[in-house]
Amino acid sequence: xxxxxxxxxxEDIPVEGEITxxxxxxxxxxxxSTLDEPVRDTIMRDLKAVGKKFVHVMYPKKSSALLRDWDLxxxxxxxxxxxxxxxxGSADSKDDGGPQFxxxxxxxxxxxxxxxxxxxxxxxxxxxxxxxxxxxxxVLPLTVAMLxxxxxxLAGSGTVSFVIRLIVVVAMxxxxxxxxxxxxxxxxxxxxxxLVVYPIxxxxxxxxxMILTFTPQ
Amino acid sequence: AGPCIMSAPGAAAAGGGRSAAxxxxxxxxxxxxxxxxxxxxxxxxxxxxxxxxxxMGEMHQRMxxxxxxxxxxxxxxxxxxxxxxLGMKGLRGQLGRQVxxxxxxxxxxxxxxxxxxxxxxxxxxxYFDVEPVQVRARLLESMIPVKMINFPQKIAGxxxxxxxxxxxxxxxxxxxxKTSDTIIREGTLMGTAIGTCFGYWLGVSxxxxxxxxxxxxxxxxVQMLSxxxxxxxxxxxxxxxxxxxxxxxxxxxxxxxxxxLSTLRMVAVLVSRTVGHTQRLILCGTLAAxxxxxxxxxxxxxxxxxxxxxxxxxGPNMPPFQRVARDIPIVSxxxxxxxxxxxxxxx
Numbered sequence: 001x002x003x004x005x006x007x008x009x010x011e012d013i014p015v016e017g018e019i020t021x022x023x024x025x026x027x028x029x030x031x032x033s034t035l036d037e038p039v040r041d042t043i044m045r046d047l048k049a050v051g052k053k054f055v056h057v058m059y060p061k062k063s064s065a066l067l068r069d070w071d072l073x074x075x076x077x078x079x080x081x082x083x084x085x086x087x088x089g090s091a092d093s094k095d096d097g098g099p100q101f102x103x104x105x106x107x108x109x110x111x112x113x114x115x116x117x118x119x120x121x122x123x124x125x126x127x128x129x130x131x132x133x134x135x136x137x138x139v140l141p142l143t144v145a146m147l148x149x150x151x152x153x154l155a156g157s158g159t160v161s162f163v164i165r166l167i168v169v170v171a172m173x174x175x176x177x178x179x180x181x182x183x184x185x186x187x188x189x190x191x192x193x194x195l196v197v198y199p200i201x202x203x204x205x206x207x208x209x210m211i212l213t214f215t216p217q
Numbered sequence: 218a219g220p221c222i223m224s225a226p227g228a229a230a231a232g233g234g235r236s237a238a239x240x241x242x243x244x245x246x247x248x249x250x251x252x253x254x255x256x257x258x259x260x261x262x263x264x265x266x267x268x269x270x271x272x273m274g275e276m277h278q279r280m281x282x283x284x285x286x287x288x289x290x291x292x293x294x295x296x297x298x299x300x301x302x303l304g305m306k307g308l309r310g311q312l313g314r315q316v317x318x319x320x321x322x323x324x325x326x327x328x329x330x331x332x333x334x335x336x337x338x339x340x341x342x343x344y345f346d347v348e349p350v351q352v353r354a355r356l357l358e359s360m361i362p363v364k365m366i367n368f369p370q371k372i373a374g375x376x377x378x379x380x381x382x383x384x385x386x387x388x389x390x391x392x393x394x395k396t397s398d399t400i401i402r403e404g405t406l407m408g409t410a411i412g413t414c415f416g417y418w419l420g421v422s423x424x425x426x427x428x429x430x431x432x433x434x435x436x437x438x439v440q441m442l443s444x445x446x447x448x449x450x451x452x453x454x455x456x457x458x459x460x461x462x463x464x465x466x467x468x469x470x471x472x473x474x475x476x477x478l479s480t481l482r483m484v485a486v487l488v489s490r491t492v493g494h495t496q497r498l499i500l501c502g503t504l505a506a507x508x509x510x511x512x513x514x515x516x517x518x519x520x521x522x523x524x525x526x527x528x529x530x531x532g533p534n535m536p537p538f539q540r541v542a543r544d545i546p547i548v549s550x551x552x553x554x555x556x557x558x559x560x561x562x563x564x
Contacts, residue, residue, distance in 0.1 A: 103406070103407050103408070106407070107407055114384075117338060118345070118377075118380075120338065121338060121341055121342055121345040121377075122345055122377070191348060191349070192348065192349065194349040195347070195349055195352070195377065198381060199381065199384065202381075202384055202385060202388055205388060206388050206391065209388075209391065209392060209395065213395045213396075
């Protein structure tokens, strides 16, 4: 600071320069312009995002699209469709339609919450809703398995159909577990991956079991 | 800021010089440095505690609200004039957006504060601090009764293993109920399974903890939860095997062998932590009875009491085991007969 002490600016020299801040390409008005677009655009944009995530689940590469902008639309749609398809699968269909739907719904969401809490307690860096999003989206292969099982059961319910259903469900269960592990295990310390994978395995195992033992009446 | 900046190096030099001389009194260094310079160091005036940010935020919001009120007042007065009205509306729109933004920030801040206060799961974090090798070691240890009962045995206060074992038991129970076509009225299969397993784990742990308090045993609640949770490993193995292979003699062998081993381990650990014969007897007798009876209950209540291989592929040929069979004497007596026959055959 000693060198600057003798700098002086004479008062008759005008100071020049540009004080304006360069305006960014997005003016504040653009943030609110999505209110004016037609409803079709909004819905199509959300549907495209959900569809892109479905594709990511079916071909699990190491991409961060599922994690970066999470949404719970996909899991909700999958959960509701799975619960609807699992309805009416017990011997007495008088009053058992209700509990089946609520059962599946509660199992999926309660199970996903427990797994998320477990992975956070084990020192994971993933956020609560990101984990819910991944677990919900990875139910997609099992929903496909349920669809296939229902179609196979339309044809008949003998040993052959059971074997086909078993193979399909086991394959989809493996796919679900691998897909969710690919997304979730990266956020854990490397020596604790097994501790996080086991509850995910159990969760999808319970859902697969419900799908496999489904018998329509 | 000039004089302050000039004073800071001076204070540092003075402090450094003094610190060399006063190296033995480590605690005095900070006080010396602060007291050495007469001018207050402006850098230390920056109070970075959270409350000052909030105060600033509230002040900012109050300023915005005052501005908005002013703008509204002016817009209300200039309502009749079209030319000025458009200008005011533009200004008001922008201020409105800023105010909305500000209110969103304040609301979000308050919500996140409340969330972090009430939904703090960090209190459970130390109980989940395990490695997979540790979990595997503890699972195997839970089947090996300790021999040294004169020295208090160490129990790890960990909740990951027990929690996973309870969920595994729920899954196995669900499997057993599905294969035996158990029908639950006024409830769901999943609800019953979860209720039974968690109820046993939490309820019996609390009861034994209460008894331990009465009998002066040295065990904490978390340790009791952990001990009983790992004791369910034997139950998991037994039920997993016997729900798939339906021989009653096999079940009784597993019940005595595997169930007995895990019960012995829990009993030995508790005995090592209790003083006095009567107390040991009460505590361990209760735990052993409850643990073994629970396994018996799980096998018989959720499983078909019929000899032979079940064939769920062909649909229900025989009437399913109804859980609400108490008021139907025929079914319950049939169940009793088959149980008696099974017991007679195996003994």
